[in-house]
Amino acid sequence: MPSTVSEHPASQVSRSPLGGQRTTARAFFVAERLNTSGLERSDVLATTPLAFRVNENGVAILFRYGVVVLIGLNALEEEEFLRGLQSRMITPFARREEESATIELASEKDDQIPPGGPIYLQSLSPERLILVGEALAKSVVLARHEREVAAVFDTTEPFARELAKSGQIHRSRGAILKHIGNALSVRHRVSGPVEVSEKPDILWDKPQLERLYARLEDEYELKERSESLNRKLAVIAETAQVLTDIIDTRRSLRLELIIVFLILFEVLITIYQLATGRHV
Incomplete structure (x- = not known):
């Protein structure tokens, strides 16, 4: 290194x-x-x-x-x-x-x-100050991402409550797509370039400072917060998948109804033709 x-x-x-x-x-x-x-x-x-x-x-x-x-x-x-x-x-x-x-x-x-x-x-020393900076930087990133994920959960709750109560979601396709977009956007940002669990590069040169960084990790609960955030992101991904499946199901049902109406229309035309004696 x-x-x-x-x-x-x-x-x-x-x-x-x-x-x-x-x-x-x-x-x-x-x-x-x-x-x-x-x-x-x-x-x-x-x-x-x-x-x-x-x-x-x-x-x-x-x-x-x-x-x-x-x-x-x-x-x-x-x-x-x-x-x-x-x-x-x-x-x-x-x-x-x-x-x-x-x-x-x-x-x-x-x-x-x-x-x-x-x-x-x-x-x-510069090395110790940089380690403090590393911990603070990761903590402030987690704080923002925690707030963004909490906002997505706030919008997810009405969908989940409605689905649990009636077995379906009475929302427009646009509203569902907007929610999916928000969820995926947050997931993309939070899964960005910050690797909270990664060891700071400076510890490769100064391994004697690993105990200090471990104490900083504990103080700011970096690992625990990161794991909690990852679990919430997994829920967001599952929610987006469920909503996508609902949209696909609605679309499939709509297509099936159109096909049924077309078949019924053709049957009615055939019956009318037979009844009037005009065969094609």
């Missing part, structure tokens, strides 16, 4: 890019994709994901699946940085998802995340 940390001298790589003992990390899910090509610079901290210094004490971590994590910046600096990225946002969202965490330097402790407390790190 190729190295993801920029090839700087060890003293530069391990040195914290932040100035204080306590800082805030914020993740913004801004677009479906983010074009990071051409953003490489001399002060780069890592290449996968792309991480570099911002101003004097800030760090930006960019993920191609549309998430920007900013560490050590104030609100005005965050907005200014995001505005500068707008031309690189592919299909930006009208409403962006956000998630934040407090990071605190605790050199006398192991890396740990107490319940309801900040993320304590032995050092504010």
Whole structure:
């Protein structure tokens, strides 16, 4: 696995890019994709994901699946940085998802995340900050997808209730097709380029930080939320299939009725011809 940390001298790589003992990390899910090509610079901290210094004490971590994590910046600096990225946002969202965490330097402790407390790190090294960014990025993506899937379930419930009550759906074909389209669209977006269960690339170079990332995974329940989302996506796929089958059944029934009417019409014509003595 190729190295993801920029090839700087060890003293530069391990040195914290932040100035204080306590800082805030914020993740913004801004677009479906983010074009990071051409953003490489001399002060780069890592290449996968792309991480570099911002101003004097800030760090930006960019993920191609549309998430920007900013560490050590104030609100005005965050907005200014995001505005500068707008031309690189592919299909930006009208409403962006956000998630934040407090990071605190605790050199006398192991890396740990107490319940309801900040993320304590032995050092504010770029590697540790990138792992925090990885966890926040995946969490903010899951949050948006959870909301989208919940919206699909809200529209699915009336269909299911109507089907359970009467054994059929009294909705127009257009309404059913629209629901199928919404369900498949959400399924496609959620099954996109974010692999929550994948190990961050930086751990291949820094395996000693695997315990920290495991704690971050537990804190944000990444695996559990991903599994829950996959189960809901399976239900959405089954629902879309059921609705498609209903449309096919309606179409088949309509064709059968047309054929029956045509046969009946031909029989009536034949009877009329026999009755009037005019044979073809």
